[in-house]
Amino acid sequence: MATIPNTEIPTTDSGTRIDSADLADPQFLEPLRLQMLKFAALQLSDPDLAEDAVQEALIGALKNANAFGGRAALKTWVFAILRNKIADVLRKRQRLNEVSTTSDEDDDLDRFFVSDGHWQRNARPTSWGEPASALESRDFWRIFEACLEHLPPQQAQAFMMREFIGLDSPEICSELAIGMSNLNVMLHRARLRLRNCLENNWFAPGESSC
Amino acid sequence: MLSCREVSRLYSEQQERKLSLLESVNLRMHVAVCSACRQFGRQMTVLRTMAQSYARSPDSKQNSEGDKSGPDDPRP
Numbered sequence: 033m034a035t036i037p038n039t040e041i042p043t044t045d046s047g048t049r050i051d052s053a054d055l056a057d058p059q060f061l062e063p064l065r066l067q068m069l070k071f072a073a074l075q076l077s078d079p080d081l082a083e084d085a086v087q088e089a090l091i092g093a094l095k096n097a098n099a100f101g102g103r104a105a106l107k108t109w110v111f112a113i114l115r116n117k118i119a120d121v122l123r124k125r126q127r128l129n130e131v132s133t134t135s136d137e138d139d140d141l142d143r144f145f146v147s148d149g150h151w152q153r154n155a156r157p158t159s160w161g162e163p164a165s166a167l168e169s170r171d172f173w174r175i176f177e178a179c180l181e182h183l184p185p186q187q188a189q190a191f192m193m194r195e196f197i198g199l200d201s202p203e204i205c206s207e208l209a210i211g212m213s214n215l216n217v218m219l220h221r222a223r224l225r226l227r228n229c230l231e232n233n234w235f236a237p238g239e240s241s242c
Numbered sequence: 243m244l245s246c247r248e249v250s251r252l253y254s255e256q257q258e259r260k261l262s263l264l265e266s267v268n269l270r271m272h273v274a275v276c277s278a279c280r281q282f283g284r285q286m287t288v289l290r291t292m293a294q295s296y297a298r299s300p301d302s303k304q305n306s307e308g309d310k311s312g313p314d315d316p317r318p
Contacts, residue, residue: 067297141247149245157281163288167295176296194258195293201258220254227285 064107065090068114071192074180075118085121089114111197115207144224155228160235172234179229187222190215244272249279253286 065086072082093110144155151157166172180188193204205215244252249272252265261269273280 063298066299070297144250145245145247149247151246151278156278157285158278159281160285160288163285163292167292173296173299176292191293192297195290196297198294216251216255216258219258220251223254223257223286223289224250226289227282230289 061090064110067196067198068111071196072114072118074177074188074192075185076121077181081121085114085117088117107197108199108203111193111199112207141221141224144228157227158231158236160231163235166234175230175233179226179233182229183222183225187218187225190218191222191226194219244268246272246276246279249273249276250282253279253283257286257290 068086068089069082072085073079076082076085089110092113093106096109144152146152160166180192183191190204190208193199193207194201199207201212201215205212208215210218249269252261252269255261269283273283
């Protein structure tokens with residue numbers, strides 16, 4: 033089981049010890065590591081590669097730990113390193129060619145809305161009852177994961193940066209080199225798809241009320 | 243009156259920014275008469291809670307240390 037090597041504190045080039053209270057603090061580090069792992073695993077569809085990428089990103093950040101002013105800056109930095117590592121792997125796999133095109137995205141909204149902007153009958157949101165109880169169910173999380181995996185890659189990436197890692201919109205825009213309206217479009221579509229997937233597979237399977 | 247498509251867009255953007263007064267008023271007028279969009283609005287908040295608990299939970303998919311509280315590994 034790969035964990036962060038806390039027995040081996042990396043040293044700077046000059047040989048002095050890194051002393052970063054934040055990265056040494058398991059209360060801070062462990063949640064961050066888990067968030068990054070979830071992100072990486074879903075992006076790479078490979079838990080081992082994800083584990084490696086996260087570990088490299090954290091070690092990379094440790095080497096530069098002294099340069100950080102605060103936890104928010106550190107988190108953004110660790111995550112930027114992680115995204116580069118993921119992008120390398122994906123590039124090697126030629127998967128970047130698969131990112132969704134505009135025509136895919138047009139289809140997206142047609143799945144949910146008719147031309148006058150009303151909900152498609154089978155995509156109309158219905159009540160989720162007591163959604164909090166779903167959070168206790170392992171089966172629910174399996175569905176949740178499967179729904180995330182079915183998002184187009186770019187939408188999934190934007191959604192996870194926002195909701196898993198908790199980066200704010202301007203940070204995501206600069207990371208992905210896109211404009212705010214473009215990001216909003218991606219997040220809107222991701223949320224529509226996820227919502228629909230969760231409803232059809234968990235909250236109201238087989239139901240298409242009108 | 244806003245369309246359901248527009249309302250869903252505003253609910254999504256509400257997760258990112260504070261809506262303008264006009265947007266909020268239009269949104270409220272629409273959901274007063276549209277239960278589907280009312281559900282959608284609630285579900286956007288729920289979706290965020292879910293994503294956050296998912297990202298923070300230990301996961302047996304990556305952690306093979308026998309954590310019993312995490313979701314089961316759905317993969318072979």
